[in-house]
Amino acid sequence: MSLSILTLVGSLSLFSVVNASPAPGPAPSPAPAPVPAPQALSSLSSAFSSATGAVASALPTVIGDWPSLSDIEDKLDLSDDDLANISISGLLIPSYANFTNNAWNVRFYGLAYKLPNISTSDLDSIINDLQTDNLNQTQEALLQNRTQDLASIPVPHANFTAIISANGSTVTNSSGIQLATADDAGEFDQFVPIQGLNQNFTSTEVVSTAILNVTGPGNGTAILVPTSGISIVSDIDDVMRITKVYVPNQGLFNSFVQPYVNVPGIPELFNKWFHTLPGVAFHYDTTTPVELTRTYVDYLFSNFPVGSLEMRPINISDPTQILEARQNSLLKLFQTFPQRKFVLVGDTSSSTLLSAYPQIAQQFPNQIACIFIRNTSATDSDDKIPYSTKEFQSLDPNRYFFYRTADDLSQLDIAVGQCRDQNVPQNITFGEQGGVLGNNSGTLHVISGWEWRVWVMTVLVSVVLGTAAL
Numbered sequence: 115m116s117l118s119i120l121t122l123v124g125s126l127s128l129f130s131v132v133n134a135s136p137a138p139g140p141a142p143s144p145a146p147a148p149v150p151a152p153q154a155l156s157s158l159s160s161a162f163s164s165a166t167g168a169v170a171s172a173l174p175t176v177i178g179d180w181p182s183l184s185d186i187e188d189k190l191d192l193s194d195d196d197l198a199n200i201s202i203s204g205l206l207i208p209s210y211a212n213f214t215n216n217a218w219n220v221r222f223y224g225l226a227y228k229l230p231n232i233s234t235s236d237l238d239s240i241i242n243d244l245q246t247d248n249l250n251q252t253q254e255a256l257l258q259n260r261t262q263d264l265a266s267i268p269v270p271h272a273n274f275t276a277i278i279s280a281n282g283s284t285v286t287n288s289s290g291i292q293l294a295t296a297d298d299a300g301e302f303d304q305f306v307p308i309q310g311l312n313q314n315f316t317s318t319e320v321v322s323t324a325i326l327n328v329t330g331p332g333n334g335t336a337i338l339v340p341t342s343g344i345s346i347v348s349d350i351d352d353v354m355r356i357t358k359v360y361v362p363n364q365g366l367f368n369s370f371v372q373p374y375v376n377v378p379g380i381p382e383l384f385n386k387w388f389h390t391l392p393g394v395a396f397h398y399d400t401t402t403p404v405e406l407t408r409t410y411v412d413y414l415f416s417n418f419p420v421g422s423l424e425m426r427p428i429n430i431s432d433p434t435q436i437l438e439a440r441q442n443s444l445l446k447l448f449q450t451f452p453q454r455k456f457v458l459v460g461d462t463s464s465s466t467l468l469s470a471y472p473q474i475a476q477q478f479p480n481q482i483a484c485i486f487i488r489n490t491s492a493t494d495s496d497d498k499i500p501y502s503t504k505e506f507q508s509l510d511p512n513r514y515f516f517y518r519t520a521d522d523l524s525q526l527d528i529a530v531g532q533c534r535d536q537n538v539p540q541n542i543t544f545g546e547q548g549g550v551l552g553n554n555s556g557t558l559h560v561i562s563g564w565e566w567r568v569w570v571m572t573v574l575v576s577v578v579l580g581t582a583a584l
């Protein structure tokens with residue numbers, strides 16, 4: 115069962131260790147003020163500060179490099195026969211389509227994997243190891259549900275056949291669409307032109323996609339996006355849902371144990387945009403691992419307008435690739451919709467966004483409507499993580515805006531390019547700012563929001579794996 119988490123650890127440990135290593139300073143513990151620890155996880159959370167150093171130094175030797183499929187099988191104690199007997203699952207991540215050469219060009223983006231049958235008692239024993247005895251039934255079910263999905267074992271080079279339906283009828287012919295072979299990590303990502311879909315929409319339309327003959331969910335959605343209009347690209351954690359990635363035990367608790375909670379006013383704001391902006395389309399972008407896609411989709415689509423989703427790819431083996439993954443997903447959107455205007459929404463606790471957004475804005479200045487960054491330090495005194503606004507210096511100041519709450523955005527007329535409310539103080543230094551030590555945060559600056567988040571998840575996962583020397 116350890117495997118469950120192995121894929122995640124494999125990716126995360128490398129990042130956190132590599133990123134933390136230039137900091138010979140103290141283990142990342144930037145919140146000297148007592149953090150209100152959720153009751154049930156108190157024993158775990160108190161273990162965090164002492165475990166950090168041990169985890170950081172132990173993980174590279176425990177995990178080594180990116181785990182291969184056979185490493186994973188070994189850890190799980192699965193034989194090839196066992197694995198062969200598990201049937202294949204297919205995950206389709208909600209995607210989008212553009213209109214090219216008289217046909218909708220639909221992106222098929224997803225993962226081929228196997229989900230071992232992990233018994234409830236296995237999960238229970240892990241939960242006991244986590245010392246989460248105080249969880250109530252709802253919380254325990256959520257923890258089980260979310261950890262189980264992390265048990266996915268990627269299936270390299272799978273060959274899938276997909277279909278598309280619109281309004282309940284299959285559009286593709288009876289042989290379906292043969293997708294390109296998945297990569298070494300079981301991921302596939304390609305555009306396929308589809309005949310037979312209605313063509314001249316002025317607003318987005320949702321079609322259903324499905325992979326044939328798989329055990330797993332297999333089904334997904336794609337939004338057909340009109341050639342022109344406004345596209346909203348939004349980060350999820352701490353922009354749409356309250357995660358508090360900047361407070362370790364709370365980020366953890368909110369991600370794995372608690373029902374997801376909306377950032378107040380954002381569902382209303384996004385739904386208002388959905389109904390008022392011309393040809394609007396929503397694209398959600400997160401660095402959460404791809405295995406948690408279904409959890410995210412269930413939550414997102416019941417609270418926010420249907421859109422596409424970008425998850426963190428599985429086959430990342432170098433920390434710089436996380437920024438690259440952000441940049442690539444943005445680049446793909448900008449290239450796919452060259453006539454659309456983009457509104458980019460993020461927050462100060464994500465250092466990758468604070469780089470990726472200004473960079474894409476410089477590359478495609480005519481495609482930027484507005485960049486909105488939620489200042490999580492301004493609204494949540496728990497956020498002690500410094501952030502850098504350096505890369506915004508070269509941008510047109512009328513295009514970006516640091517906001518605090520949904521109210522700061524709700525009166526803006528984005529359609530005519532109004533991105534700022536003069537009543538909201540900006541406090542932008544174009545350098546490092548925020549954080550408990552103010553602008554001279556010394557050693558803390560090496561722990562950016564993203565690194566912080568990764569560290570948090572690494573500790574969680576290593577605790578689950580039993581690799582943390584607690």
Ligand SMILES: *[C@@H]1O[C@H](CO)[C@@H](O)[C@H](O)[C@H]1NC(C)=O
Pocket residue numbers: 195196199
């Ligand atoms: C795999 O399935 C086959 C037939 O369904 C069965 O004979 C075999 O024992 C199974 N192998 C394992 C390791 O369970």
Ligand SMILES: *[C@@H]1O[C@H](CO)[C@@H](O)[C@H](O)[C@H]1NC(C)=O
Pocket residue numbers: 231232233
């Ligand atoms: C999974 O395991 C449980 C008990 O360990 C068993 O009852 C159940 O049938 C198994 N499910 C599958 C799909 O093999």
Ligand SMILES: *[C@@H]1O[C@H](CO)[C@@H](O)[C@H](O)[C@H]1NC(C)=O
Pocket residue numbers: 250251252253372373
């Ligand atoms: C169980 O925990 C959930 C999530 O924190 C909470 O919403 C719910 O009220 C709790 N249920 C009980 C019976 O305490």
Ligand SMILES: *[C@@H]1O[C@H](CO)[C@@H](O)[C@H](O)[C@H]1NC(C)=O
Pocket residue numbers: 258259262263412
């Ligand atoms: C998790 O819960 C969702 C519904 O809330 C369900 O569809 C899904 O199958 C569950 N996943 C697991 C692995 O139990």
Ligand SMILES: *[C@@H]1O[C@H](CO)[C@@H](O)[C@H](O)[C@H]1NC(C)=O
Pocket residue numbers: 270271272273295
């Ligand atoms: C998928 O098709 C490719 C090319 O035909 C082939 O090389 C590969 O082995 C196939 N993958 C599987 C899992 O059968």
Ligand SMILES: *[C@@H]1O[C@H](CO)[C@@H](O)[C@H](O)[C@H]1NC(C)=O
Pocket residue numbers: 280281311312319320321
């Ligand atoms: C589905 O049907 C509705 C009503 O006829 C139509 O407006 C819409 O364009 C159709 N959607 C697609 C994807 O064809």
Ligand SMILES: *[C@@H]1O[C@H](CO)[C@@H](O)[C@H](O)[C@H]1NC(C)=O
Pocket residue numbers: 287288289290291
């Ligand atoms: C079905 O679609 C595929 C791919 O678009 C095409 O190659 C094939 O000729 C089509 N078959 C029929 C019967 O239309």
Ligand SMILES: *[C@@H]1O[C@H](CO)[C@@H](O)[C@H](O)[C@H]1NC(C)=O
Pocket residue numbers: 312313314
């Ligand atoms: C597309 O629009 C044209 C006129 O603008 C109309 O004649 C045609 O029926 C529309 N096609 C579809 C598939 O809706």
Ligand SMILES: *[C@@H]1O[C@H](CO)[C@@H](O)[C@H](O)[C@H]1NC(C)=O
Pocket residue numbers: 275290326327
């Ligand atoms: C899916 O399974 C059905 C029934 O076993 C089979 O007839 C069909 O050829 C399969 N399709 C694909 C694409 O594998």
Ligand SMILES: *[C@@H]1O[C@H](CO)[C@@H](O)[C@H](O)[C@H]1NC(C)=O
Pocket residue numbers: 331333334335411
């Ligand atoms: C896939 O199908 C399940 C079960 O019918 C449904 O709950 C889920 O919402 C569907 N997912 C998508 C993305 O359509």
Ligand SMILES: *[C@@H]1O[C@H](CO)[C@@H](O)[C@H](O)[C@H]1NC(C)=O
Pocket residue numbers: 212213214215219305446449450451452
């Ligand atoms: C549609 O998207 C593809 C893939 O990004 C791109 O190559 C193509 O140029 C786009 N089509 C149009 C009309 O912009």
Ligand SMILES: *[C@@H]1O[C@H](CO)[C@@H](O)[C@H](O)[C@H]1NC(C)=O
Pocket residue numbers: 489492516517518538539540541
């Ligand atoms: C700017 O700083 C002031 C005073 O420190 C604070 O009240 C305000 O919330 C800050 N605004 C933003 C957008 O961070």
